[in-house]
Amino acid sequence: MTSLFEEIPQAAAEGVPVRRVTISVNGQPRTADVEPRLLLAHLLRQGFKLTGTHTGCDTTNCGACTVLVDDLPVKSCTMLAVQADGHEVTTVEGLAGPSSLHPLQEGFKDEHGLQCGFCTPGMMLAAKALLAENPDPTEDEVRFGLSGNLCRCTGYQNIVKAVLAAAATMRGEA
Amino acid sequence: MYPSRFAYEAPSSLDEAIGLLHQGAGEAKVLAGGQSLVPLIKLRFASPELLVDINRLPGLDTLDVAADGSIRVGALVRHRDLERSTDLARVQPVMAAAAPLIADPIVRTRGTLVGSLCHADPQGDWAAAVTAVGGHVVAQGPGGRRTIPIADFVTGPFQNVLAYDEVAVEAVIPAPTGQVAGGFLKLERRVGDFATAGTAVALELTGDRVSRAGIALTGVGSRTIDARAAADSLIGQVLSAQAIAQAADLAAEAAQPNSDHRGSAAYKRHVIHTFVTRILTRITTTSERAA
Ligand SMILES: Cc1cc2nc3c(=O)[nH]c(=O)nc-3n(C[C@H](O)[C@H](O)[C@H](O)COP(=O)(O)OP(=O)(O)OC[C@H]3O[C@@H](n4cnc5c(N)ncnc54)[C@H](O)[C@@H]3O)c2cc1C
Ligand code: FES
Numbered sequence A: 001m002t003s004l005f006e007e008i009p010q011a012a013a014e015g016v017p018v019r020r021v022t023i024s025v026n027g028q029p030r031t032a033d034v035e036p037r038l039l040l041a042h043l044l045r046q047g048f049k050l051t052g053t054h055t056g057c058d059t060t061n062c063g064a065c066t067v068l069v070d071d072l073p074v075k076s077c078t079m080l081a082v083q084a085d086g087h088e089v090t091t092v093e094g095l096a097g098p099s100s101l102h103p104l105q106e107g108f109k110d111e112h113g114l115q116c117g118f119c120t121p122g123m124m125l126a127a128k129a130l131l132a133e134n135p136d137p138t139e140d141e142v143r144f145g146l147s148g149n150l151c152r153c154t155g156y157q158n159i160v161k162a163v164l165a166a167a168a169t170m171r172g173e174a
Numbered sequence B: 001m002y003p004s005r006f007a008y009e010a011p012s013s014l015d016e017a018i019g020l021l022h023q024g025a026g027e028a029k030v031l032a033g034g035q036s037l038v039p040l041i042k043l044r045f046a047s048p049e050l051l052v053d054i055n056r057l058p059g060l061d062t063l064d065v066a067a068d069g070s071i072r073v074g075a076l077v078r079h080r081d082l083e084r085s086t087d088l089a090r091v092q093p094v095m096a097a098a099a100p101l102i103a104d105p106i107v108r109t110r111g112t113l114v115g116s117l118c119h120a121d122p123q124g125d126w127a128a129a130v131t132a133v134g135g136h137v138v139a140q141g142p143g144g145r146r147t148i149p150i151a152d153f154v155t156g157p158f159q160n161v162l163a164y165d166e167v168a169v170e171a172v173i174p175a176p177t178g179q180v181a182g183g184f185l186k187l188e189r190r191v192g193d194f195a196t197a198g199t200a201v202a203l204e205l206t207g208d209r210v211s212r213a214g215i216a217l218t219g220v221g222s223r224t225i226d227a228r229a230a231a232d233s234l235i236g237q238v239l240s241a242q243a244i245a246q247a248a249d250l251a252a253e254a255a256q257p258n259s260d261h262r263g264s265a266a267y268k269r270h271v272i273h274t275f276v277t278r279i280l281t282r283i284t285t286t287s288e289r290a291a
């Protein structure tokens, strides 16, 4: 359906109008020729093979596809890839450091913040944006901040605990 | 889900955007936050030939709260910006109360107030808030600018009065003359759901008496309902229990709800009654008055 390529300076498939975009993905500049109708979620998953970004509902409801665009959470199933041109995108693959997990990942692991894990990447990125704005949230603030992300498994209890634990770690308290 | 094929332009000036819409001759659509339009094109409920992305236009992201209390909301001001504006919370409690109830925190990152007015969803929240405060929309097209009162802006479900080559550049809330008070209450089945019923109340008080009133309802009709009779019943009144009860009765009467999966018509009418009563009662205890 879509002609795209990355980092290969070849002409796109004939007859399909494409636009070249350059997006900083997890700090790395990535270039692709995309059809305007390509969604950011599909560029990330199929184009860049970053399959940590999940698509759960495809109707802008579940938040599984949440990524950060210029540090703010966005449902990548509801943004065109062309719109990300020149912007910075962070996916779950960009959370861990070279030798250590991100405190949010540690938090989800330690507090059993996931069961099937489908919602987890979106949860963690929404939580990252939340903690950047509010490093010491109350439980209610975490619940409100994550209310755009649905989980079918956990009942949310341990997700909230995981985010609070990560917040404490990131404040240097644990 | 993949949208059908369309051309895409992201102009860097408003004139250019208007020119593209004009050339599009009705087959082009403005793309703002995309939080209504992108779901629609994915479902192929809409198949525009050209999307004119206004996100790179300069100057439209300004939320200006003037000293006189008038507010200008540029077309790229996001729900999130309104939610976090302390100036807005200070001067216009109904708008501040509505902002965190729109959609969910992630949709609020991108969705815009002006886009929401343009989308004209009968269950949208901003149209009710802007109706209650008596706002208007400023549109620009090839022939220049015009100002459209919110009551004339929405012409039907998902329909607005804009010509195909006009861009809504901002929504304007006029300066109040009295002390501002108000609130917004919404019943939703879960976060991110549209309103089962929602009520916006905006008052101006001069001394103890109501000098201006607006009450608007969402989710309870095929368009945003301006509960004029209910609002007018408050003019010149002190907010007594009797005045509040009368306004709540009239607002409930103005609602035109349908029974659906969100509740029966009678239930929704009852919710409107309760919300009007609750907001007005809270105002009497001054908690929702602006400073
Ligand atoms: C899961 C979910 C839940 C939601 N819940 C709610 C809710 O509870 N309450 C609520 O009110 N809304 C809700 N919304 C809708 C949301 O508020 C949208 O952001 C809003 O309706 C449209 O704004 P937008 O900027 O995203 O517009 P877009 O989606 O970009 O555009 C919508 C329409 O308006 C036109 N348009 C947009 N801007 C302009 C302009 N400046 N000039 C001319 N035409 C323009 C477009 O061409 C299009 O037809 C929800 C959306 C989602 C996905
Ligand atoms: S897949 Fe994007 S919100 Fe569900």
Ligand code: FES
Residues within 6 Å of the ligand: A113, A114, A115, A116, A117, A118, A119, A120, A150, A151, A152, A153, A154
């Ligand atoms: S862990 Fe399964 S959806 Fe959240």
